[in-house]
Amino acid sequence: MSGPLLSVKDLKKYYAGDRSIIDRLVGEEVDSVKAVDGVSFEVAEGETLGLVGESGCGKSTTGETVLRLREATDGQITYDGQNLLEMSDTELTTFRRRAQIVFQDPFSSLDPRMTAGAIISEGLRVHGTEDASQRRETALDLLENVGLSPDQIDRYPHEFSGGQRQRIGIARALAVDPDFVVLDEPVSALDVSVQAQILNLLEDLQEQFDLTYLFIAHNLSVVRHICDRVAVMYLGEIVETGPVDELFEDPAHPYTRALLSSVPRVRSDSREEEFATLPGDVPSPRNPPAGCRFHTRCPKARVACRETAPPAYDVGASDDRVATCFRADADHLYWDSEPIAENPNRSWGRVNKKLNLSAIVAPQLLAVSAESMTHLSLPGVIHLNCRLSVDRERRLLFTIRPVHRTIRITTARSVIAGTRQPARRPRVDTLTDAI
Ligand code: ADP
Ligand code: MG
DSSP states (O other), rough: SOOOOOEEEEEOOOOOOOOOHHHHTTOOOOEEEEEEEEEEEEOTOOEEEEEETTSSSSSHHHHHHHSSSSOOOOEEETTTTTEGGGGHHHHHHHHHEEEEEEEEOTTSSSSSSSSHHHHHHHHHHTOOOOHHHHHHHHHHHHHTTTOOOOOGOOOOOSSOHHHHHHHHHHHHHHHTSEEEEEEEEETSSHHHHHHHHHHHHHHHHHHTTTOOEOOOOOOOOHHHOOOOOOOOEETEEEEEEEEEEEEEEEESSSHHHHHHHHHHSSSSSSSHHHHHSSSOOOOOOTTTOSSSSSTTTTTTHHHHEEEEEHOOOOSSTTTOOOOTTTTSSTTEEEEEEEEOOOOTTTOOOHHHHHHOOOETTTTTEEEEEGGTTOOOOOOOOOSSSSEEETTSSOEEEEEESSSSEEEEEOOOOHHHHHSSSSOOOOOEEEEEEEE
16 A cells, blocks of 8 residues: 555534523524544554644544544545545444554443353354354454453453553454554553553554554553553644654753653653643644644733644654644744635745744844835745744755745845844845755
8 A cells, every 4th residue: 555544634623512592592502612623644554643632622622533433524535545524334443443442441341241252252243153162262352452361251340450440451452453443542541650640552453453553641651651642632723743652852842841841750640740730721623722722821822823723844853743833844944924815826926925034033133024025026836834943054044935846045044143133124035046
């Protein structure tokens, strides 16, 4: 197969608002909960993508919607090249075997009236492809695969510990021989001593059964061990993605930084404590803040962040290393902008008249203004994806990516080299059509 196993584009899932009696009496409509609001990501075959963020940010909704356990409000989901949202009933039945879920809570997710064997083989019974004795054989094998003993097959959930129940939940997911599994906080409800065992088991099973995982967690420390790539979610949106090591070593988004700095050294079960470093409460997903959704809690927020939703910036070497933050570029670099008219067919020259773009490099306080570029008249479509970085010669590189080409505007080196200069506007001295 070429391309990702799962591809999600601009996925939205809104829950319709429940109106209280008073709302109904006064005829008031209630905003829907924007649980997932424009999320895009891909999961390659055989990899583990971590989906991380505080409780309530929309992780489970994302996981359940990509499995079609919930209907998407909008967006596209492609699974193994097929449009998931337009599958026929037969295709959907096949998909349900191929994609499974393990839930967070091993206490409530297992039916207390069913034996371990019945729970594990339930999916096979529903799909009706094996007879009772074959199903029991499969359940016996799976019990061993997940580290339980075959003679526990006729026991009930209450006879197992938390970790053992989660092993049963995992065996249940594997019974139908899936290739993709959503693991929704599979270790959050378990004792610390048991968490590592379950994570190791999940890794072993991934190798043994060629599985692809979407691993949901509210805690970054769990993710580092098991994930290849990570997507960080905040209030229904993905704010940063990247390979796990790059993201841990060089987080670009202030929210990711806050999550990392709050990773407890000795694990605590209190979520409040884990996120103690972030001021304020998570705003309501019914009425998320304008601009960057994180600005109400962001220590780095600037005026632009309150007004404009930041685009996704490339922030690292890898293709998928992006962060949606105006400050997410190279260290201490950030820019401030006003929205430009969104007409993708406008030429640079026309868009430029509406562009009021300035970049400030701390601590040098260097301002680059687009006004100094007004004499430029370049064909091409402006895409609000502007990257700032400092090259080896300490020149500020200001990269704007139109759809068709990349234009590089380099500022005078002498200005960058200065320290703590008052804000001023350097002349744009070179313009190269690169790449
Ligand atoms: P997470 O898994 O990150 O904790 P969820 O996906 O469970 O987040 O929830 C995201 C948001 O959607 C929360 O504000 C939650 O209250 C809301 N939500 C979840 N399920 C429902 C539902 N069935 N009806 C209405 N709102 C819901
Ligand atoms: Mg959840």
